Amino acid sequence: MATRPETAKKILIYWMDGMVLLMGIAFVATIAVAAQMSMIGWVGAAASITCLTVVLVMFSLILRDAFDNRPRPTVKLLVSGVAVVAVLLLPMPRDGSFMTWEVVAYLWLSVVLLHLPFWATALMGTALVTAITVMQTGHGGPWQAVLLIQLSGAVLMPLAMWSWRWLWWTIRDAHDSQAAKSRLAVAEERLRFARDLHDLLGHSLSVITLKSELAAKLATKDAAKAAAEMADVRRLTGESLTEVQLAVDGYRSLDLDEELARARAVLEAAGTRCVVEAGTGELPPAARALLAWVVREGATNVLKHSSASRCSITFADGVLEMRNDGVHGTNISAVNGTPNGAGSGLRGLAERMTAAGGAFSAGPVRDGEFVLRARVPA
Structure with missing residues (x-):
């Protein structure tokens, strides 16, 4: 599935293609x-239509090349420029009762701006305006x-394209x-967890390793000291x-209000508009902890x-509901008490809620x- 920026890009390019197509049909x-x-001969008409077609087709191709970055001038740009000159020089109805053909030159100038610096485009636009004015x-x-x-025309069309x-x-x-x-938030959370884990276990495991090696060396020389060292290992x-259990309990003891605020901040930072309507002040601590994990x-x-x-x-009548409009991929895995086919996170929530007497x-x-719904025990 295409991302939102890719969809926006396609819409912008196809919109421009549609405008160029309508212009071509009118020409x-x-x-x-x-x-x-x-007013003109059929041979001249065929030549004019051919040159116009080249200009308009090349315009769409050049636009795609220059939409994401500023490329260097290409053969397409040169071919399109030659076709523009041909359109201006070929016999055309110029008595004022028909459209002006000079718009083709400024259409080409607008894609030149996507390739060349502003000063170079201005010089080329000046030359075009002078030549067309003389003609x-x-x-x-x-x-x-x-x-x-x-x-x-020379100013407005390139400005619109830019x-x-x-x-x-x-x-x-x-x-x-x-x-x-979003990537930064995930990286910071991983770093925080790694730092906490290192602070908790780094020193203790190092001491346990040293005492275990010492006990192994003393086992054949001094059994009493070896036993004392192993007792220290058991104690450590x-x-x-x-300490690990306390740390895990700390991670599990979530605050519902903090999780609601954090969820809204993280989602909005990722481009998802989040609305929270949850009055949870009278919930017991156990229910608040369960719902915090759900959020x-x-x-x-x-x-x-x-x-x-x-x-x-939203939260009302003991039911917390999270609803989003981004259904696709793994997001659509269904969980209903017995979480067959669901992700491990949703499966864990279902097991936690069921064990606590909720739904x-x-x-x-x-x-x-x-839609994600969680009902806390009455």
Whole structure:
């Protein structure tokens, strides 16, 4: 499934393709009408249609090449430029009752801006405006009015194209920033856990290793000292186990309000709008701890397995509900008390809630959303 930035890119490019296609149809129809009215010959009309087709097709191809970055000028850009010159030089209806063909030159200039620096594009645009103004003035009309019209086209079309691509770059950079924030949050949590684990067990395991080696050396020389060293090893092992249990209990003793606030912050940092409506102040501590685990695992599930744009967390009548609109992939695994086929996190939640006398379910619903519900014991 395509990501949201990829979908936005396709929409922007296909929208531009549609506009170019409509422009091409209008050009071809105009040339055909002019040939039918004997304003230009059929050979000249065919040549004009061919050159216009080359310009418009090359425009779409060049746009795709230059949409993600600023490439160096290519053969496509040169071929398109030659076709533009041909369009301007070939016989066209120019009595004012038909559309102006100069828009093709400024369409080409707009993709030149995506390849060349601004100063180079400005020089090329100046040359185009000067040449087209001279040609138009030769067909009659005040040169001041012609120059103003050409300047407007030479400025507005490249500016519109630059803004079009800038919009895509903004969408892409925003998505990359959100993904980086999510990766950073995961890395910080891993670092915190690794640091805590090192502080708890690093020293104790080192001492246990040394005393075990000493006891092994004393076993054949001084059995009493060896037994004393092993007693110390047994004591240190018990203390380390107690410290680990206390640490695990600390991780398990979650605060519901903190988890709700953390879930909203993390989801919104990842680009998912999160609304929390949960009045949980009167819940007993055991129920609050259960729901805190539900919120944590539910938020993790949204981050890892969905592309949700919105998520709501509500609590009413003893039921906490998390609903998001990013159903796909692993996110749609159903869990209903007996979590067959579900991920280990959801399976663990179901087992925890069932053991405490509550109820748990998670899965997609008909309106295309993923809903997680947890009912705490009465």
